[in-house]
Amino acid sequence: DTGVSQNPRHKITKRGQNVTFRCDPISEHNRLYWYRQTLGQGPEFLTYFQNEAQLEKSRLLSDRFSAERPKGSFSTLEIQRTEQGDSAMYLCASSLFGQESNQPQHFGDGTRLSIL
Amino acid sequence: EDKVVQSPLSLVVHEGDTVTLNCSYEVTNFRSLLWYKQEKKAPTFLFMLTSSGIEKKSGRLSSILDKKELSSILNITATQTGDSAIYLCAPAPLVFGKGTRLSVIA
Numbered sequence: 001d002t003g004v005s006q007n008p009r010h011k012i013t014k015r016g017q018n019v020t021f022r023c024d025p026i027s028e029h030n031r032l033y034w035y036r037q038t039l040g041q042g043p044e045f046l047t048y049f050q051n052e053a054q055l056e057k058s059r060l061l062s063d064r065f066s067a068e069r070p071k072g073s074f075s076t077l078e079i080q081r082t083e084q085g086d087s088a089m090y091l092c093a094s095s096l097f098g099q100e101s102n103q104p105q106h107f108g109d110g111t112r113l114s115i116l
Numbered sequence: 117e118d119k120v121v122q123s124p125l126s127l128v129v130h131e132g133d134t135v136t137l138n139c140s141y142e143v144t145n146f147r148s149l150l151w152y153k154q155e156k157k158a159p160t161f162l163f164m165l166t167s168s169g170i171e172k173k174s175g176r177l178s179s180i181l182d183k184k185e186l187s188s189i190l191n192i193t194a195t196q197t198g199d200s201a202i203y204l205c206a207p208a209p210l211v212f213g214k215g216t217r218l219s220v221i222a
Contacts, residue, residue, distance in 0.1 A: 004158075033209070042120075042204050042212035043159070056210070091158060095209070104150055105209065107158035 002026060004108035006092050012114045013082060020078045021111045025094030032075050033105060034067055035091040043091055049075060050097060079113075087115045118143040122205050122213035129195055129220055137190040137216045139205030149181055149188050152204040154215065159204055162190070195220045 005024040013019055025032045031050050035043035046065065047057045051072040064082075069075040079086055089112050093105035119142045129135055141149070148166045152159035163172045165181035165188060172179050176199075179190045188207075192199055195218075202215040 031209075035212075040214070042206075042214045044212075045210040048210065104161040104164050106161070107152075109157045 004092055004094050004106050006090075006108035006111050008111055009109065010112045010114070012116065014116050015082055015084060017082055018078065018080045019082060019113065020076055021090055021092075021113075022074060022076050023092030023094075023108060024074045025092070026106055027073075029094035029096050029106070030072070031095045031097045032069055033093045033095075034075070034077050035093065037089045037091055037110070038087075046077070082113075082115050084115045087113055089113075118208060118211045120205060120207055120211055120213035122203075122216050124216060125214065126217040127219070129218070131196060131220055131222050133195050133220075134191065134193045135195060135218060137192075137203050137205075137218070138187065139189070139207070139213055140185075140187040141205070141207035141211075141213075142186060143208045143211060146183075146207060149205065149207045151179055151188070151190050152206065154202040154204055155200075162203075192218075197222055 007022045033048040034046040037043045045058050047067050049069040052069050064080045067077045089110045091110045093107045095105045096103045121140045123138045148164050150164050151162040163179045168181050168183035176193045181188045197220050200220045202217050204215045205213040
């Protein structure tokens with residue numbers, strides 16, 4: 001399967017712990033996006049990369065959240081000192097961006113985070 | 117601030133009905149509008165609309181963009197239970213609507 005892969009699929013942790021998620025995009029895609037989705041809402045943008053450069057972060061993103069894409073391939077999203085409000089599905093998507101237009105994003109199945 | 121409004125938020129229809137889902141938007145640097153279908157897991161791509169007035173079709177689904185009205189519609193004809201899902205509109209890569217939850221009952 002050459003789609004977007006996310007690990008782990010589920011994460012349950014206690015409040016205050018740090019968590020890290022991984023996303024492996026489609027190999028030829030240069031853009032990688034992180035979203036958060038809660039019940040009844042559409043995906044909420046968190047941040048995105050073009051190759052290894054982080055181009056934008058949501059203004060709503062707490063400084064407890066950090067993301068990296070060190071070699072322009074896989075990416076990690078870390079949440080420090082987790083809070084109950086962080087419970088959500090974390091979605092990763094990738095796309096191929098060219099000069100003419102953006103291409104559709106391909107989403108992974110997400111990591112569901114539950115904070116106890 | 118970018119805005120996306122989808123309507124209705126939820127819809128229940130019987131198999132065989134035709135439905136129209138709406139998306140209106142206000143975004144800066146608009147390039148294209150995308151429609152996605154989300155069942156239990158990840159959103160899956162349906163359509164990308166760049167030009168106004170040109171209908172895109174895929175089987176029983178079709179969509180069209182109106183740049184003057186800053187809106188798009190997604191039509192599904194002869195609905196089936198497998199069409200039950202949340203339909204998401206994204207007028208920019210970073211902005212999604214809340215979605216329309218469609219339930220098709222036999």
